Amino acid sequence: xxxxxxxxxxxxxxxxxxxxxxxxxxxxxxxxxxxxxxxxxxxxxxxxxxxxxxxxxxxxxxxxxxxxxxxxxxxxxxxxxxxxxxxxxxxxxxxxxxxxxxxxxxxxxxxxxxxxxxxxxxxxxxxxxxxxxxxxxxxxxxxxxxxxxxxxxxxxxxxxxxxxxxxxxxxxxxxxxxxxxxxxxxxxxxxxxxxxxxxxxxxxxxxxxxxxxxxxxxxxxxxxxxxxxxxxxxxxx
Numbered sequence: 001x002x003x004x005x006x007x008x009x010x011x012x013x014x015x016x017x018x019x020x021x022x023x024x025x026x027x028x029x030x031x032x033x034x035x036x037x038x039x040x041x042x043x044x045x046x047x048x049x050x051x052x053x054x055x056x057x058x059x060x061x062x063x064x065x066x067x068x069x070x071x072x073x074x075x076x077x078x079x080x081x082x083x084x085x086x087x088x089x090x091x092x093x094x095x096x097x098x099x100x101x102x103x104x105x106x107x108x109x110x111x112x113x114x115x116x117x118x119x120x121x122x123x124x125x126x127x128x129x130x131x132x133x134x135x136x137x138x139x140x141x142x143x144x145x146x147x148x149x150x151x152x153x154x155x156x157x158x159x160x161x162x163x164x165x166x167x168x169x170x171x172x173x174x175x176x177x178x179x180x181x182x183x184x185x186x187x188x189x190x191x192x193x194x195x196x197x198x199x200x201x202x203x204x205x206x207x208x209x210x211x212x213x214x215x216x217x218x219x220x221x222x223x224x225x226x227x228x229x230x231x232x233x234x235x236x237x
Contacts, residue, residue: 005064007107007123008091016082018066021120024095025064029057029129029237054175057129057237062093062103064123075119083109086123093125094134101131101236130174130235137178137232156230161190165222167230171213174235178213181205181229190224201228 003020004013012018032055034047048055070078086107093103105127113120135141137154152170159165169178182190182201189202192211199208211220213232222228 003096006094007086010085017069021065021067024062027061029060032056059126060129062125062127066121068119079112100134102134103127103131133234137230158227158229160227161222161224167220169213169218171215171218172234172236173215176213176232177207179205179207179231184224184226190222193221
């Protein structure tokens with residue numbers, strides 16, 4: 001199997017006949033720390049998690065170097081095609097070696113080098129710190145990209161609530177506020193309890209800012225009659 005990269009709707013090998021020279025380079029995102037010196041005292045005051053209760057991160061970089069398989073007379077046209085599609089554009093990036101997740105960010109075509117026999121192209125991207133599950137909990141998950149060792153099957157669409165429903169979401173590292181889509185039997189909506197607090201969910205789509213899905217098991221207790229769908233997409237570093 002020839003590993004490549006999917007940029008938006010274009011695959012590096014299938015669409016452009018590019019070969020990866022080496023594994024993609026992916027930097028680790030830098031934590032956004034906030035330290036305050038304590039005059040006249042020992043140490044420092046760490047306020048990194050004081051605002052959101054979690055660590056926030058800066059963007060990370062990705063780098064790819066490819067060699068073209070096309071004939072030399074086509075190099076110039078290929079370079080223009082790739083630049084026209086990629087350079088400066090914000091898009092999803094999916095690695096063949098990690099097909100269950102996507103990165104998202106802005107792509108740049110950095111360098112094009114040619115010798116007598118080969119032509120190489122360097123591509124980089126400035127992407128968000130987290131990579132995201134390829135399918136949300138309301139989308140059909142794909143067998144081809146599913147990781148049976150680390151993947152989580154999320155079937156959160158049209159959950160029947162007949163009086164009460166206890167439901168667990170297994171969260172990933174990124175803290176996410178999901179959306180709830182409610183269709184109640186009498187139009188009055190539903191209630192949901194999360195971490196000891198009860199919130200009203202009206203019919204239609206809504207979000208509760210105090211319901212943030214964290215890493216690990218998150219239990220939601222629904223009360224009412226009708227159906228509820230939970231729109232959630234996990235992210236990991």
